[in-house]
Amino acid sequence: MKLRQLNIMVVIMLCLSLVPVTAFANSVAVSINAIGSVAQGGNVDISGTSALDEVIIKVLRPDNSVVFYTIAPVSEGKFSSSFTLAGRETTGTYKVVAGQADQVGTLNFNVTAASTGGTGGSVPIGTIETPGAGKPITPPTSNASPVTVDTSKNVVSSETASNGRAATIVKQEDAALADALAKAAKQDNHGDAPIVFIAYDNPAGETVQFNLSSAVLAAAVTGAPNTIISLQTNDGEYSLPLSIIDFAAIAQSLGAASTGVSIQVTIAAAGADLDAEIKKNALGISTSQLGKAIEFTITAAGNGKSVELNQFGSVYVERNVVLAAPADVAHTTVVLYDPLTGKFSFVPAVFEKQADGSMKITFKRNGNSIYAVLSSTKSFNDISKHWAKADIELLASKLVVNGVTDSSFAPNNQITRSEFAALLVRSLGLSLDAASADFTDVKSSDWFAGAVGAAVKAKLVDGFSDKSFKPNDTITREQMAVMIARAITAAGIASNAAGESNDSLAPFNDKASISGWAQTAVAQAVEAKIITGMTEDTFFPSANATRAQAVVMLKRLMQYAHFIN
Structure with missing residues (x-):
C-alpha cells in the first residue's frame, strides 16, 4: 500500500516538472526586462512580458514623482514603450512600475550624469523640455530655473473639455502645486519671474485640459504676483502669468468661494476638419500652412458655471510650439485664424533653430484663439x-x-x-x-x-x-x-x-x-x-x-x- 502511494507521488512530481512556469502566471502577471544605466538626456527603453491585455507603465524619480506615464498594449504576451529623459533630469535610482491593480512588476535602473565633454548635451539654465520629444521649451528671455511640480498624485480622466471637445483632463494635486509655487518664489530667479512647470505626455494631437486650483494660485500671487505657470504637452506650451487673473472677481462672477473655482487651461491641436479649412484659406491668400494649427483657451469654472478668460490688456502671454523642420524666418509667420471669417492676422513671434534642426516658435498675444504657422513670399x-x-x-x-x-x-x-x-x-x-x-x-x-x-x-x-x-x-x-x-x-x-x-x-x-x-x-x-x-x-x-x-x-x-x- 505504502509502495503504491509512493509511486503515485513520484508520477505527480514528474508531471509537475513538465508543466511550463507560465502556467502559474497569475502570481507573476508582469515581467520587466532589465534596463542598463541611462545618461541624462538619453532614451529609456522599457519592455517585458505580461498575461494582461494592456499594462499601465509609470516611471518614478528618486523622490517618487512621475517622470513618465503611458498605457501600453500587450501583443502576443509582450509590451514595450520608450521615452527621452530631460537633459537636466535628476540622477539616481529610478523605478519602473508596470501592470494593473495588484498585478504589477517593478524594476530599478540608474540615471547617470551626462558627459560634459564636447559641445553638445548640456541644457541652459531655465530650459524645460517637452514630455516625450525632448525639445527645449522656455520663455526665451528668462534666467529663472523652472520648478517641476510633482504630478504623481494627479487625477487623469477622459471627459469633455471646456471647449466642448473630448479631452484628457489633468487635475493637478493642490499640495504639490502649492509646494512648487513656494519653492519657485523663494529661490534665486536671477531677477526674472518665478516659473513652475507642469507637463503631460499625451499622444500627439490629443486635447489636454489642465485643472488648477484657483485658491492655490491666488495664495501664490500674494507673495509672488509675477509667477508664471508653464503648462506643456507634446503639442505645445502655454506660459500662464498669474498676474492676468483677477481671482476675487472671477469667484464673485461665478457666485462661488475661491476654494470651489478651477482655472482650466486647454491645449488642443486642430481637428482634421479645421486644419483642412485653414489650409484651404491659406492657399486663397497665396500662403501655405506649416505643421498643424493649435488652440489655447483659459476658462474659470465653479458653482456649475464657467467663464472664458480672453482679454489680458497689455500683458502678452507666451506660447511655444515646435516645427519638425527648419523654416525661413523671413517668410514664416504665426497667425491668428478667425473661423467665422476665414481670415488670418499677424501674431508676434520669434523663431529659434534648435540643435536637432527643428524650429522652436515663441509667439505671444494678449488673448487666446486658434493659431497657425504660414509660409509666404510677397513682393510688389x-x-x-x-x-x-x-x-x-x-x-x-x-x-x-x-x-x-x-x-x-x-x-x-x-x-x-x-x-x-x-x-x-x-x-x-x-x-x-x-x-x-x-x-x-x-x-x-x-x-x-x-x-x-x-x-x-x-x-x-x-x-x-x-x-x-x-x-x-x-x-x-x-x-x-x-x-x-x-x-x-x-x-x-x-x-x-x-x-x-x-x-x-x-x-x-x-x-x-x-x-x-x-x-x-x-x-x-x-x-x-x-x-x-x-x-x-x-x-x-x-x-x-x-x-x-x-x-x-x-x-x-x-x-x-x-x-x-
Missing part, C-alpha cells in the same frame, strides 16, 4: 529697386503691411493717420474693434474703422477736440513718434526716456521746434533707434513720412519689442 512691382525693398517684403510676407493693390505698394506716397494706425494695430497683434472708433468722420463701413477703434482702445491714438479723427490727413514725424511710444507701452515695455529727453534730442539743431507734447515720445523713439533724424543734426518733426519710411520704423519697433526676429 514698384519696389524692385527701392531702398526699403527688404523691409517691405519682410512685413508683407508676415501679413503686417498691404499694398495699395495686389501688385503695387506705392512706397513714396505719404502715409495717412488711418494707415499708420492700422499698421500699428497689426504689428501688435491686436483684434479689430470698430465699435470703439467713436468719431464723426469714421464710419463702421470704412476699411480702417476696426483698426482705428482698436488703436483707440489700446490708447495708441487720440481724436481731436471736435470729435473727429481726420483719418485721411497725412501724419507728421512727431505724431508718429507719439504713436510709437504708446505702442511700446502697449507692448508691455517700460521706458526711462522721460528722464533722458535732453540727451537724446541734443544732437538735433531743430529740437526746439519739436512740440512740447511730443518731446518725450520723440526722445524715447530716438533712444530705441526706431526713428532717426533726417540728417545727423536735424529731426524735422513736422515733416510727413512716406509709406516706406513708416514700414522701416515699424520693423524697428517690432524688433525692439521682440515681436519679430
Whole structure:
C-alpha cells in the first residue's frame, strides 16, 4: 500500500516538472526586462512580458514623482514603450512600475550624469523640455530655473473639455502645486519671474485640459504676483502669468468661494476638419500652412458655471510650439485664424533653430484663439529697386503691411493717420474693434474703422477736440513718434526716456521746434533707434513720412519689442 502511494507521488512530481512556469502566471502577471544605466538626456527603453491585455507603465524619480506615464498594449504576451529623459533630469535610482491593480512588476535602473565633454548635451539654465520629444521649451528671455511640480498624485480622466471637445483632463494635486509655487518664489530667479512647470505626455494631437486650483494660485500671487505657470504637452506650451487673473472677481462672477473655482487651461491641436479649412484659406491668400494649427483657451469654472478668460490688456502671454523642420524666418509667420471669417492676422513671434534642426516658435498675444504657422513670399512691382525693398517684403510676407493693390505698394506716397494706425494695430497683434472708433468722420463701413477703434482702445491714438479723427490727413514725424511710444507701452515695455529727453534730442539743431507734447515720445523713439533724424543734426518733426519710411520704423519697433526676429 505504502509502495503504491509512493509511486503515485513520484508520477505527480514528474508531471509537475513538465508543466511550463507560465502556467502559474497569475502570481507573476508582469515581467520587466532589465534596463542598463541611462545618461541624462538619453532614451529609456522599457519592455517585458505580461498575461494582461494592456499594462499601465509609470516611471518614478528618486523622490517618487512621475517622470513618465503611458498605457501600453500587450501583443502576443509582450509590451514595450520608450521615452527621452530631460537633459537636466535628476540622477539616481529610478523605478519602473508596470501592470494593473495588484498585478504589477517593478524594476530599478540608474540615471547617470551626462558627459560634459564636447559641445553638445548640456541644457541652459531655465530650459524645460517637452514630455516625450525632448525639445527645449522656455520663455526665451528668462534666467529663472523652472520648478517641476510633482504630478504623481494627479487625477487623469477622459471627459469633455471646456471647449466642448473630448479631452484628457489633468487635475493637478493642490499640495504639490502649492509646494512648487513656494519653492519657485523663494529661490534665486536671477531677477526674472518665478516659473513652475507642469507637463503631460499625451499622444500627439490629443486635447489636454489642465485643472488648477484657483485658491492655490491666488495664495501664490500674494507673495509672488509675477509667477508664471508653464503648462506643456507634446503639442505645445502655454506660459500662464498669474498676474492676468483677477481671482476675487472671477469667484464673485461665478457666485462661488475661491476654494470651489478651477482655472482650466486647454491645449488642443486642430481637428482634421479645421486644419483642412485653414489650409484651404491659406492657399486663397497665396500662403501655405506649416505643421498643424493649435488652440489655447483659459476658462474659470465653479458653482456649475464657467467663464472664458480672453482679454489680458497689455500683458502678452507666451506660447511655444515646435516645427519638425527648419523654416525661413523671413517668410514664416504665426497667425491668428478667425473661423467665422476665414481670415488670418499677424501674431508676434520669434523663431529659434534648435540643435536637432527643428524650429522652436515663441509667439505671444494678449488673448487666446486658434493659431497657425504660414509660409509666404510677397513682393510688389514698384519696389524692385527701392531702398526699403527688404523691409517691405519682410512685413508683407508676415501679413503686417498691404499694398495699395495686389501688385503695387506705392512706397513714396505719404502715409495717412488711418494707415499708420492700422499698421500699428497689426504689428501688435491686436483684434479689430470698430465699435470703439467713436468719431464723426469714421464710419463702421470704412476699411480702417476696426483698426482705428482698436488703436483707440489700446490708447495708441487720440481724436481731436471736435470729435473727429481726420483719418485721411497725412501724419507728421512727431505724431508718429507719439504713436510709437504708446505702442511700446502697449507692448508691455517700460521706458526711462522721460528722464533722458535732453540727451537724446541734443544732437538735433531743430529740437526746439519739436512740440512740447511730443518731446518725450520723440526722445524715447530716438533712444530705441526706431526713428532717426533726417540728417545727423536735424529731426524735422513736422515733416510727413512716406509709406516706406513708416514700414522701416515699424520693423524697428517690432524688433525692439521682440515681436519679430
